[in-house]
Amino acid sequence: MDEILAGMADGADAADAPDLTQDDIERMCDIICDPSNIVGVEPGEQVIVTKDGGEFKFSQDSGGCGVGITSISRAAAVQMYERAFAFDTLELGWMDYSFKPLKTVVYEEMVTYEQIVETVIPPFMYGAMPNMGLYYAPDGQFRNPNDLMRVSNMEDSMEQSELAAEQLVGDMEYITGQFTKIGLEGFDFDTTGSAGDAEFVATLRGAETYRKQDPNANIIIGMSSESILGLHGLMEYKGYRVAGMYPAEQAKMAELSGANVFGAVVNTNSSKSFPWNVARATTIIKKCTSEANIPVHANLGMGVGGIPICEVVPTDTVGRAGKILIELAHIDGV
């Protein structure tokens, strides 16, 4: 119980969120202490499951937590998620799972999507990370803002972030525009903000453009971390400075951009216990769900949402975290 209270206090302080109620705290303790191996929600309490990474989790190596079944086709992998694992939504993604490398193979991906979408029934998204770090040296065409900051060249650092953001917005517009031509059902902008505030703003602008291209698109914006790093510091979206925003404020930005669903992240502190982390995540995300006007899905993968940071995640923590966030933070999906 002490760990729950400490995690809640830390989350409330970080995100300016109210404390959980005494009933919430006691219920969380009951769920954590449940002696069962598998812990699930009660009938009627189930929510939607969305997933990043798509079908390539079967074929990928351990660097992406894949299981290396390289002999399985991409179509078969999607159909297995539909029919063997009974997922509520499906996703296709290129193995690099980032916009920049996707741009070079987008036509192959369009054909792959067209072929698979005719065989499956649930919402079938395409997914990719903005991953703006790929646009910086040594991999990309722009100078690295972090290197420039190290030599106190702040103006150039900010300028490079802005230029990279413009390029990313352009790439997003091109890719979603191409996919729109072949009836893409929706796009999952996943792990958003990993390169800081300029990337978050670029993604919001990319989603906004996609909404204009396709008013019927299903758009998910999922985050990479709980707060927006101010690597630029002054980036704004529709008049709001985004650096330092926590999930409740991030969800409002996603809503302004035209997104249908927001994916909230709370980072796991690997020096703390599962009860501490899940209490902190619940406190922060409960504020987000109470203020958001669009559905909120909690990111509950390795290292976020209270789930421990380890390659092979203990299954009992997965079910407990989901149950706690569904019952107490009232999330609309996982």
Added chain:
Amino acid sequence: MAVAHSLCSGMGGIRTAGDLVSRMELSKNMKIGKAKEYVAKKLEVDPFELTNEGLMREMREDLGIGVITAVPGIPKGTTAKMNIESLLGIKINSCEHSRSMLRN
């Protein structure tokens, strides 16, 4: 891990009505309670029954919206999704794309 979430917390996709509720969240911004109510009303069931596998298996076949097992001669893929469009009163992009490619 994702499979554990699907089992512990998910609605069950096309085993039940998970895909239908997903459609309403993703296309109409409906939160989970409202999305379940909307789908339940269209199916004329109680929201609690949306995850009842026995009930939903029969309903899905009757409505032609696809089932999880391999049954010959019933709607699958795009055909099932076109029936879902009519059932839920929504447009699905991939179905629109298929229709746009028909010559007549």
